[in-house]
Each structure stands twice: as C-alpha cells, then as structure tokens.
Amino acid sequence: QRDRTPFSRIMELPVYVQFNAEAFLSWRGARVIRKLMRYEKPWVMGSDCHHAHRRKPNMKEAREILVRKYGQEKADEIDERSCRLLGEHAENR
Numbered sequence: 001q002r003d004r005t006p007f008s009r010i011m012e013l014p015v016y017v018q019f020n021a022e023a024f025l026s027w028r029g030a031r032v033i034r035k036l037m038r039y040e041k042p043w044v045m046g047s048d049c050h051h052a053h054r055r056k057p058n059m060k061e062a063r064e065i066l067v068r069k070y071g072q073e074k075a076d077e078i079d080e081r082s083c084r085l086l087g088e089h090a091e092n093r
Contacts, residue, residue: 018045021046
C-alpha cells in the first residue's frame with residue numbers, strides 16, 4: 001500500500017503479530033517478513049492451513065528458513081510464545 005499510516009498505527013499497538021509459514025516460501029513473502037522483523041514486536045508463526053491437501057501447513061520448511069535467516073534463538077523465542085498462546089507447554093512440541 002502506498003499509504004502506510006494505517007499499518008504504522010497497527011504496529012504501534014501492544015499486540016502479537018502473526019506471520020504465516022507460507023510467507024517464508026516465496027520471495028515476496030520473505031521480503032515482507034524481513035521488513036516486518038525490524039519492528040520490535042512479539043512474533044508468532046501460524047500456518048493458515050485450512051485443508052491439508054490443498055493448502056499444506058509447511059511449518060517445518062518455514063521454521064528451517066526462520067532458523068537460517070534469523071537464528072536458532074529467534075526461532076525458539078517464536079516457538080515458545082506460540083506454544084504459550086496456544087496453551088501448550090514448549091516441551092510438548
């Protein structure tokens with residue numbers, strides 16, 4: 001979008017930000033994630049998977065890219081937060 005004001009206002013809110021695993025698997029999505037990661041926000045990763053055959057979750061592939069691009073520590077941080085929000089314990093991953 002040309003007018004980034006609404007987006008900037010959203011990013012100022014005290015909220016968690018979710019990115020979908022699928023975004024890591026395309027050049028355009030990875031570019032957007034790279035820009036968004038500059039914001040000091042609590043990130044979580046989701047799958048946007050509505051049907052396992054037509055829209056695969058791709059979580060494993062996305063996490064491998066996340067580790068490669070942003071490091072194991074960042075990936076673990078995102079995993080921990082995601083598990084807490086889902087009400088699961090990280091050790092049950």
